[in-house]
Amino acid sequence: MLFEFRFESKAVAIKVIQPNRTSDVCLEHKEEFQREVTLLSRVQHENIVKFIGASVEPSMVIITELMRGGTLQKHLLSIRPNALDLKLSLSFALDISQAMEYLHANSIIHRDLKPSNLLLTGDKRRIKLADFGLAREEISGEMTTEAGTYRWMAPELFSLDPLPNGAKKHYDHKVDVYSFSIVLWELLTNNTPFKGRNNLMVAFATAKNERPSIQDLPKDLVPFLESCWAEDPKCRPEFMEITGFLHNFCSVLTKPPKVFEIEDPMSTKTASTGHSMNKYEDKGRKRKGWSPRLLSCFVGCVPE
Known part of the structure; x- marks a missing residue:
């Protein structure tokens, strides 16, 4: 069970191992508790909840940072x-x-x-x-x-x-x-x-x-x-x-699409005046570029 609690003036999360009294907890759950505390105390990463402490009496509890967004x-x-x-x-x-x-x-x-x-x-x-x-x-x-x-x-x-x-x-x-x-x-x-x-x-x-x-x-x-x-x-x-x-x-998703200038095959210029003879004017002169695929290293293990 998880509870919100205040520890040293800041909110923390409390995980209580059931049943509440340590003396009533089975051996298997005690071993899991010990393993969890040992591993949590070893890890430190920005994408892993921060371990604060643990207690075994009168109840077995694990204290971590509080994540207010829920699961x-x-x-x-x-x-x-x-x-x-x-x-x-x-x-x-x-x-x-x-x-x-x-x-x-x-x-x-x-x-x-x-x-x-x-x-x-x-x-x-x-x-x-x-x-x-x-x-x-x-x-x-x-x-x-x-x-x-x-x-x-x-x-x-x-x-x-x-x-x-x-x-x-x-x-x-x-x-x-x-x-x-x-x-x-x-x-x-x-x-x-x-x-x-x-x-x-x-x-x-x-x-x-x-x-x-x-x-x-x-x-x-x-x-x-x-x-x-x-x-x-x-x-x-x-x-x-x-x-x-x-x-x-x-990174590809967050980049703005590139715009390439392409020559319009319908556009020609006379030698004497240099005026455009394109009946489509400037329509279709710009097209969005496409990003390269990033998946080639994964294709080999995918069943056809």
């Missing part, structure tokens, strides 16, 4: 059926990618990237990553425990065939890239992924390589998005590449 999930619900402006949605995606790039560079997997764990500033123009309850350090060959929320979980975490008794699925940090792709799809469409399906149906669809519809997405973003939710984790880009792509794409 991305609530914000998207509040503006439906409208969608976010494209520039703002990609700016949010860039904030998320930068936070994830930082975590992966420090060998941390979030494992629960979704709109309810993304918090907005008061002006609703910036995003910060929160809730490290399922996050952990990546240890090669040891990532086996399933974690996350079904609609945002990567296909390698599911299995169409029953696993042998005691066996678990192996995965790596690329599960976060898949989760990011679903969040990006939500930012672009403001729809619920796999809407109307229960967890079992979502898991089955994801394992069968079914993805949300790309029909109404900007065509220049489709190859990039498809590379992020590729079935093979090795085909998904690293967050360093995702950050670079989004930064370049946002």
Whole structure:
């Protein structure tokens, strides 16, 4: 549970581990609490909520900066059926990618990237990553425990065939890239992924390589998005590449279109007078230039 509280004369957010009394909290939740506090105390990035402190008695609580804009999930619900402006949605995606790039560079997997764990500033123009309850350090060959929320979980975490008794699925940090792709799809469409399906149906669809519809997405973003939710984790880009792509794409969006002067083939001049003989006058003499595509590095992993 989250509460607003004042700490040293400033408002902060308080996350209380349930049940309220520490003595009643199960061992598993105590271990998650300890891991979350340890990881939050290590990370420091402008797109990750700032850790302030923690306490274990009489209740287990985590204190962080207060994000007055609420969760991305609530914000998207509040503006439906409208969608976010494209520039703002990609700016949010860039904030998320930068936070994830930082975590992966420090060998941390979030494992629960979704709109309810993304918090907005008061002006609703910036995003910060929160809730490290399922996050952990990546240890090669040891990532086996399933974690996350079904609609945002990567296909390698599911299995169409029953696993042998005691066996678990192996995965790596690329599960976060898949989760990011679903969040990006939500930012672009403001729809619920796999809407109307229960967890079992979502898991089955994801394992069968079914993805949300790309029909109404900007065509220049489709190859990039498809590379992020590729079935093979090795085909998904690293967050360093995702950050670079989004930064370049946002730069193109914010640049004013170039205007080129082109010679009108219908215009001729007489040698004696130099007067224009163009019956169209100056119409059509200026055309907008087109920006180059930025997607060539992602096309190789996108199924045809």
